[in-house]
Amino acid sequence: MSADKQQVPSVWTRPRRQREQPALSREQIVSEAVALLDAEGLEALSMRKLGTRMGAGATSLYRHVANKDELIELVVDEVYGELEVPEAEAPEGWRAAVDASAHSLRAMALRHPWVASVLGQVGLAHLGPNLMHMSDRMLALFRAAGFDGGEADQAMKTVIAYVIGTATSEAAYLSLLARSGQDERDWLESLRPASEQAMQDHPRLREGQAARQGKDPRTVREENFDYGLQRVLDGLAARLDRR
Known part of the structure; x- marks a missing residue:
């Protein structure tokens, strides 16, 4: 060297x-x-x-x-090491297993909101035994689905990138909320007058806010996460169909 x-x-x-x-x-x-x-x-x-x-x-x-x-x-x-990655007992079970793995990864990132901010910043964290075990089990799901070795790795990284990306911003938001000492619903309600004023000239944004009005904000966050995850999995499923 x-x-x-x-x-x-x-x-x-x-x-x-x-x-x-x-x-x-x-x-x-x-x-x-x-x-x-x-x-x-x-x-x-x-x-x-x-x-x-x-x-x-x-x-x-x-x-x-x-x-x-x-x-x-x-x-x-x-x-x-907290992640749960189920096995796909049959090729058609890959999507449900990847879905469960992605939700487990998000839950871990929200329990430990500092983790997303340090990934890729120091050393060779990917060589850790727990992370390697998780990666190997997830790769097995994509191989079972029908992806070859190289594309299975790309598919896995695509799902993980989506989860970590969304969980990073969500964890930062929840950390801010925790520092404020306020309940999420109460905090959002206190911001509603200012939000409505800011959206006065933006009817599409007002429409979206009105659709969320009265809903549990935690449920909204979970629905938003799952919507994006399902679209990623739709794309991967379509890729398999074309193959």
């Missing part, structure tokens, strides 16, 4: 340290880091703060995790 080229550092490409402090394990560190991220967000995560939460110094954590980037790789893989 030339001097001007460097490997991408990753927790998944170096040997795990064999000497671990008995009172502390990497699994404990990761679990506590997920709890900290869920409670306070990505900005609050530091090795020093995490060590304080665990009653240990940051130096103790560095015996198990080299740096914050490695820690983020580990917590991303940890939450991907």
Whole structure:
């Protein structure tokens, strides 16, 4: 490797340290880091703060995790372990199984709103065992549907891109709502006069708002997500039909 080229550092490409402090394990560190991220967000995560939460110094954590980037790789893989990817028992069952997997991925991203913002930013998170297991199971669904190896990978990435894209904005919205301390329905109702004023010269927007009036906002968000997901799956199903 030339001097001007460097490997991408990753927790998944170096040997795990064999000497671990008995009172502390990497699994404990990761679990506590997920709890900290869920409670306070990505900005609050530091090795020093995490060590304080665990009653240990940051130096103790560095015996198990080299740096914050490695820690983020580990917590991303940890939450991907929550995903449920069913098997397609027959070729015609692929769509229902992919649908369930996509909804599971969205649910995970909304439980851990910080996760979407770190994907692709550090290290080689895709090498994590949970993420690789999930990817392999999803690939099996598209192979069962009839896609060949290369296109199965593209189809899987298309579905994941849709889910992560929509979940990122949804998670950011819910994080803003959580910081306000308000109920979603009450918050939207408080904005209604300003929204109506802003839409005064936009009849199509007013019509859309009127159609949503009185509906549970959580139901609206779920319906919007599922509408887009079904159109993505429609496109993939049409592609199979043409083949």
